[in-house]
Amino acid sequence: MQIVLPLIIALPVLSALATVALGNGRRLRVSRISAAFLTLTWLLASLQLWRAIAGTAPTGPVPLFGWTAFQSDPLGALMSWVIAGIALIVHLYSRRYMAEERGYTRFFVLMNLMTAALLAMVAANDLILLVVAWHLIGVFLYLLLGLDLTSREAHGYAIWTLVTFRLGDLPMVLAAALLFNSYGTWSLSDILAALTADPAGAQVLGLPLPTVVGLLIALSAFARSAQVVTHLWLPYTMDGPTPVSALMHAGIVNAGGFLINRFAPVFVHAEAALHLMFIVGLVTAVIGSVLMLTQHDIKKSLGYSTMGQMGFMIMECGVGAFSLAIYHLIAHGVFKGTLFLGAGGVIGAARRDDGVPAEDLYTFVVERQITRPRRPWLAMATLTVIVPAAILFVTHYVVEQSYFDKQGAIVLLFFGWMTGAQLIFATHHMRAENPVRLFVLILFSFAVVVLGYAFIAHVFDMFLYPDPAFRAAIYKAAGIKLVYFDFFVVLLTVIFVLGWIFAYYSERRRLIGRDRTAALRRLFYRAAARELYVGDVMSGASRVLVGGARRVNALLGGR
Amino acid sequence: MTVPVLVLAAVSLTLFPISLAVAGLLDRLSGPLRAAMLAVWPLPGALALASVDGQPPDWLVAVAMLSALFHAWRGLGAEDARDWLSLVALSAWPLLWAGARPPGMAVAEALALGLPLAAASLVADGIERRFGAAHARLDLRLAREAPWLAGLFVSAVLAATAMPVSPSFFAMLSLVTGQAGGSALTPLALLGVWFLWSWSGARLVHGLVPGAPRRVMGGQDLPSRPARTGAGAYAALAGAGLLIWGLLL
Numbered sequence: 001m002q003i004v005l006p007l008i009i010a011l012p013v014l015s016a017l018a019t020v021a022l023g024n025g026r027r028l029r030v031s032r033i034s035a036a037f038l039t040l041t042w043l044l045a046s047l048q049l050w051r052a053i054a055g056t057a058p059t060g061p062v063p064l065f066g067w068t069a070f071q072s073d074p075l076g077a078l079m080s081w082v083i084a085g086i087a088l089i090v091h092l093y094s095r096r097y098m099a100e101e102r103g104y105t106r107f108f109v110l111m112n113l114m115t116a117a118l119l120a121m122v123a124a125n126d127l128i129l130l131v132v133a134w135h136l137i138g139v140f141l142y143l144l145l146g147l148d149l150t151s152r153e154a155h156g157y158a159i160w161t162l163v164t165f166r167l168g169d170l171p172m173v174l175a176a177a178l179l180f181n182s183y184g185t186w187s188l189s190d191i192l193a194a195l196t197a198d199p200a201g202a203q204v205l206g207l208p209l210p211t212v213v214g215l216l217i218a219l220s221a222f223a224r225s226a227q228v229v230t231h232l233w234l235p236y237t238m239d240g241p242t243p244v245s246a247l248m249h250a251g252i253v254n255a256g257g258f259l260i261n262r263f264a265p266v267f268v269h270a271e272a273a274l275h276l277m278f279i280v281g282l283v284t285a286v287i288g289s290v291l292m293l294t295q296h297d298i299k300k301s302l303g304y305s306t307m308g309q310m311g312f313m314i315m316e317c318g319v320g321a322f323s324l325a326i327y328h329l330i331a332h333g334v335f336k337g338t339l340f341l342g343a344g345g346v347i348g349a350a351r352r353d354d355g356v357p358a359e360d361l362y363t364f365v366v367e368r369q370i371t372r373p374r375r376p377w378l379a380m381a382t383l384t385v386i387v388p389a390a391i392l393f394v395t396h397y398v399v400e401q402s403y404f405d406k407q408g409a410i411v412l413l414f415f416g417w418m419t420g421a422q423l424i425f426a427t428h429h430m431r432a433e434n435p436v437r438l439f440v441l442i443l444f445s446f447a448v449v450v451l452g453y454a455f456i457a458h459v460f461d462m463f464l465y466p467d468p469a470f471r472a473a474i475y476k477a478a479g480i481k482l483v484y485f486d487f488f489v490v491l492l493t494v495i496f497v498l499g500w501i502f503a504y505y506s507e508r509r510r511l512i513g514r515d516r517t518a519a520l521r522r523l524f525y526r527a528a529a530r531e532l533y534v535g536d537v538m539s540g541a542s543r544v545l546v547g548g549a550r551r552v553n554a555l556l557g558g559r
Numbered sequence: 560m561t562v563p564v565l566v567l568a569a570v571s572l573t574l575f576p577i578s579l580a581v582a583g584l585l586d587r588l589s590g591p592l593r594a595a596m597l598a599v600w601p602l603p604g605a606l607a608l609a610s611v612d613g614q615p616p617d618w619l620v621a622v623a624m625l626s627a628l629f630h631a632w633r634g635l636g637a638e639d640a641r642d643w644l645s646l647v648a649l650s651a652w653p654l655l656w657a658g659a660r661p662p663g664m665a666v667a668e669a670l671a672l673g674l675p676l677a678a679a680s681l682v683a684d685g686i687e688r689r690f691g692a693a694h695a696r697l698d699l700r701l702a703r704e705a706p707w708l709a710g711l712f713v714s715a716v717l718a719a720t721a722m723p724v725s726p727s728f729f730a731m732l733s734l735v736t737g738q739a740g741g742s743a744l745t746p747l748a749l750l751g752v753w754f755l756w757s758w759s760g761a762r763l764v765h766g767l768v769p770g771a772p773r774r775v776m777g778g779q780d781l782p783s784r785p786a787r788t789g790a791g792a793y794a795a796l797a798g799a800g801l802l803i804w805g806l807l808l
Contacts, residue, residue, distance in 0.1 A: 152770055177735045
């Protein structure tokens with residue numbers, strides 16, 4: 001059965017070759033060949049996952065002709081199944097969606113190769129294979145985003161993506177080189193075993209090797225997962241075909257979370273890297289969410305939504321909740337993939353009916369109906385702060401009582417609290433026939449989602465990291481001194497409560513026309529609408545570099 | 560390490576400002592001769608450095624890395640495929656100053672860096688013969704006017720910029736691995752050069768390949784047979800990359 005894993009990776013490559021050799025450019029045949037191979041790939045990946053869940057799959061390296069090796073483990077099996085599944089759905093969707101596009105065969109060939117590269121990445125036990133697959137994903141994405149060869153604009157954004165990905169590829173090359181120099185092998189499992197046995201053994205430039213490697217791996221993950229400063233490629237790559245956007249948001253941008261999990265034993269001894277991940281993830285989540293809310297372009301808004309989610313994912317890694325990050329990336333992949341693949345249908349529906357609810361004035365003047373009164377602000381604010389906190393506490397206590405011993409878990413609960421409060425509070429603004437029923441339904445949904453989230457996260461923990469000592473070690477590494485942590489918790493609570501009070505007073509003052517913060521908010525809105533000027537700074541720096549090179553070339557006699 | 564060895568290496572592995580003279584020489588050549596020069600020029604220097612005991616002085620390695628970074632940066636401003644290839648070559652060859660290695664490995668690394676450049680030079684020649692020049696300002700829109708050539712050109716640029724599974728990818732990986740244990744500056748310079756290649760290569764492709772179709776041109780693409788031969792050559796280059804993987808790493 002050791003043949004299953006290599007076959008899972010080989011099938012999409014064979015599909016790409018068969019598409020070219022047997023498709024003869026006939027669209028129906030091309031898509032059928034591709035879909036058939038991908039179906040087989042997904043079935044094998046399902047078998048592999050089933051065996052991993054049942055505990056019958058052998059765990060460890062799977063050598064391939066003594067040349068390279070794959071890794072058979074729960075993480076790889078789960079990720080292979082997710083990638084093969086999403087790739088299959090995207091393939092099936094593309095059969096008709098891409099039917100009138102140029103480069104149909106090229107599209108399917110590249111999608112197959114991209115799937116193979118993603119599967120090789122999650123299955124690699126050879127560091128070189130991992131680096132090759134990591135690089136190839138960037139190359140195939142560049143080619144897929146530039147699929148429309150008549151659009152220079154799409155190609156321009158594809159360059160942006162390629163350059164950002166390269167920026168993230170290179171730290172991984174350096175990390176791989178450092179690990180090889182220290183342990184004399186490219187085998188990831190051997191390296192991680194040696195590092196776990198003697199974490200303080202190797203040093204680089206006077207720093208512990210795990211810290212340096214952890215930081216380099218984190219940098220690679222940041223660029224791939226659109227963390228702040230390296231995020232611009234994501235909202236600007238919507239000119240590519242919709243199926244590519246779906247695969248990109250559902251399966252490629254998440255790779256950072258996978259990579260961090262793959263190197264989990266390194267991070268147990270790399271506290272600095274975990275703290276950096278927490279800060280970068282937090283800033284990315286906040287900025288991504290703010291920019292999502294302020295964009296006029298729906299596609300850019302979706303891009304920033306993904307950026308915010310990726311921020312959460314990296315932040316989860318930063319607090320030691322590694323398996324939760326995997327669950328998050330899968331859940332986000334399914335949700336965002338559905339969103340993109342359903343975009344065409346939504347646009348069609350919106351053309352028939354815009355779905356915008358009638359304003360109070362319209363309802364009152366045109367429809368001659370009395371507008372329903374909304375719930376009082378302060379009562380709603382109090383309710384929304386207390387109810388989600390209670391739900392979160394009870395559900396997590398039911399699922400795993402030791403949850404509250406972990407600092408990282410408590411930090412995540414704060415974000416759950418904030419999200420829940422925001423969700424429930426939003427009902428205050430919604431206009432419904434029966435607001436009380438709506439409120440109860442939303443409350444019930446929230447409770448179910450939180451319970452499900454806590455339960456599934458617990459199951460993922462057991463499946464991916466069955467050793468409780470290892471799980472505790474990751475949380476411990478992500479922790480900070482208790483006094484700082486307590487201060488952080490108090491600070492978060494104060495920010496949260498003050499935020500509510502500020503929102504309450506702003507709303508009231510705006511209603512009576514005495515909003516003193518309007519100018520400040522306008523200034524902030526302008527900056528957010530301009531994407532906090534990050535793009536402008538990047539473009540400016542790029543112009544300076546390219547312009548300087550041109551001037552020097554002209555001086556030295558270039559054409 | 561003797562002075563003649565260092566002089567030979569400085570010429571062959573193009574330290575600045577000698578690299579400017581080598582650039583002039585490359586500019587005068589075309590066709591297979593230029594491709595041959597791109598493939599073999601660094602061999603004597605790499606072999607000379609590998610054959611003698613000891614390592615080059617640190618300051619010379621630093622000059623080599625700065626030369627490489629300088630020419631790789633110049634690549635960002637290049638709009639002509641010939642110029643760009645020269646600049647990539649002039650930034651690739653000095654990288655071979657980094658670290659000591661056995662002669663066989665030095666030759667393999669030099670060839671792995673040179674072969675994709677030689678192949679790319681032949682593709683650029685093909686474009687020049689058909690369109691007069693391979694210059695971004697000509698607005699060639701190769702993807703529509705000459706799809707086969709465009710495909711080969713994109714493959715050529717990807718291989719020349721050390722993307723996997725080109726031999727140059729494994730050569731760069733080998734160079735970084737050889738340097739990772741020592742000073743931080745040399746590996747960072749290697750990675751910086753690698754990054755600048757990708758950026759400048761993508762810019763060149765952007766200038767030459769995409770664009771809406773026109774009616775006045777067309778019919779200048781490669782015939783099917785040589786095009787398929789070219790595609791086969793790139794598949795062989797990928798195969799060579801996998802061999803180099805086994806040889807160097």
